[in-house]
Amino acid sequence: MADVVLVTGVSRYLGGRFASMLSRDPGISRVIGVDVVPPPHDIGAAEFVRADIRNPVIAKVIARAEVDTVVHMNVIATPTSAGGRASMKEINVIGTMQLLAACQKAASLRRLVVKSTAGVYGASPRDPALFTEDMGPKVMPRTGWAKDSVEVEGYVRGFSRRRSDVDVAVLRLANFIGPRVRTALTDYFELPVVPTVLGFDPRFQVVHEDDGLEALRLATLGDVTGFLNVAGDGFVTVHQAVRMAGRPALPVAAPLMSALGSAVRSAGLLDFTPDQVRFLSYGRGLDTTRMRADLGLEPRWTTKEAVEDFVRSRHLSGPLSPAVVEVAERTVLSTVSPALRRAQSLVEAVRGA
Template identity: 45%
Template structure:
């Protein structure tokens, strides 16, 4: 069966990449049509993707689903706030997801919904476990900002699953994708000429390889993979290790007021980070991916260390001036 796929947020680098790759698969690869939707024009060519300029917070999204006979919705339009746009982004994350789910609930054609979620749903806290499995809840760090948004988004998706149990729901909680062509807060941070760090902390970080991320999405689209799954390369990279490999000077800052001080330092250096990233840079976060391997059926091909090393080789001063994405 060929899938007719709607991808949200295609003005963003990840959703645009996914939509293009899916369209390239064509009917022989199990994809009959790819429709991309966003309020803004994509920055580059989407190839064989049919672009619709529309807002998922409005009833228009339901019309798009009906007109295009969409049977699979890939929701990638959930993002952290960017400088000067935090309110609008939060509304898009939460209200946009609610309206999109309402449109899917009314649809007679939608049979699969895939949420591009984030490991940020686990928050970040000094009381965190060594590794988060999919059944664990956040200990702290989800009371505001993007982590709070993603918790709410997932709760709405669970509600939709109860109302439409026949629809296959796949939730993918990914660590940040680290790739020079994909926007992410850690890509911005590591591309900065200096790296603010918290005195007395050396957080453990994980990354997701872009190829792995797409392969997981592709399998979720073409096959039935219901459930919630963590995605992250095996192993961890300490912030101190990353700084040494990048050759970036580290600026130690006190824990109290770190978020404000770090953003000032980065802005002075011509960069910026989302306000939620400071907790990750303090406590770190590690997720368990056993369910992805044992239940979903995909074994990640790239470790977090290898993903970071490929990113390190690709970046040069000034090559990434302003990127942001999932925290």
Template identity: 45%
Template structure:
């Protein structure tokens, strides 16, 4: 996909998938505050709860399944010109397995984009994707740019789904060059509202890590993820965009900032005994999460700033700290005490070195 797109297009009727979930619902709420947008159609298979419905504001909720061809009636009948596809599952749903997840992700996207291709009113499509498409391996560059691909094919189901879904978006761009097709590849998302997803990993006083590795992480605050999707719905030109906060955070630093004690173990133990040590939490970790804690992933965000013209409000460290604050973790070891001890130790080492010079 090129970066030219239809940047001048102003959305009039916007359809957002996954409206009953956090990201879809928050994007709908933000767009509903824009008086320049005439209609916002909030689509999901589940009816949102009472609080979520209030948050949707003036948006019209439509209970529909994007895997059903009837979604074409919704898009054609309403003259939808902008579609934000936020309804992707990163793990199998409750009561469903991997097959259900793939059916929702891949078949749903295939059907939705096929409808967009045939709908003359559609002028912009935005996909919520993930940096998981780059995979994680020892061969990875310091930072992935959007033109790069995984050095080792991703093993996790979610990553494979996103690779396939991105392929459908590129196919749509070839067949309908008049549609601005934008792919937002989010770094791992953290924040107080999503604290329950990952806080259990840091909930134990002792946190296992991979011996000999210190994954370098780039993170994205949940509010910046919503803002990026909202901005893309209004102005994005065609292309893929890495979306991440400034800076990076080593896993060891993250554990220290959370006031936990790091326990390095071999990767084979991390995947097996580590899961037993952490109880049900690590047993639920996806392949993408396990590999991320092993290798990490760096993202080049130049296009995010220069082409998408989006700048996150939160840095990686600030996003992580807000995540820890929302999780209300009680430190086992005061991070300030660790910092003071490190500085004192470095001072002693320096003084000792000087004595021998």
């Protein structure tokens, strides 16, 4: 059972909210939140320690507090929040290496939980319908967060071999979505016009921010080990989600999507990497059997419900949004129905004559 928990990345939304959630658990005596800058949001009763996990000083923080559980949430998904791709790579990979080195020296450590991503499976036309945790990617991620996460998982495997006395759980979470979390996927569906890959309409899963944080909580307080997929039930397709957000889709030929992605990144609108283009072409499915059987999580939100909550909370609307379409349908029916009834009456009168 976790007693003294250290959480990395608390200055970001998910890390801060998770630290706050743990600080309310009566079974945990102390929660320490670590980041390079003070969190701009409330982290509850968690203690904030200003420290850079890329610096060996993190080992002293763990040792002095006699931390028994570390939750690593400081693997950054978007370079805009890290000051660029080079800085993002350094935080994700070098930071994880230093944190694991500190964990290796900590005699008090009993559990390590790592927030990873389903992006490590990549996306290709040869993918299975559902990835299980023991499957590897058909095409390795080549850029961005997914590539960093593959390296992070490799270092975590090495740590697990060196410290076999420490229980290690790695959660491969589907894309987060929800009322407040901001990711490359939420930015994508908030674009005024959403570019899609011409000829493709792949299915995908998401995890609502509430369910994702609950999965991390269960992994922190429980005894599950190994790699676990986490996603909401069911699927939506890219075009279904675009319509739910009320946005018009702009089909773009696959060879031009990379150039469009570079332009979008340069404009600061979206972190649009080649791996994301592949995801928007082929999608991804996760087998979540272990999530239920071993982690004990029953998601409150299906994929469709999570997308609907995101749309509703962000007040997204447009010419194709469901509410606008429903009003248009009612208007058309109220206008056309009387005319149809009159025409039907006239036909019946003629037949009667």
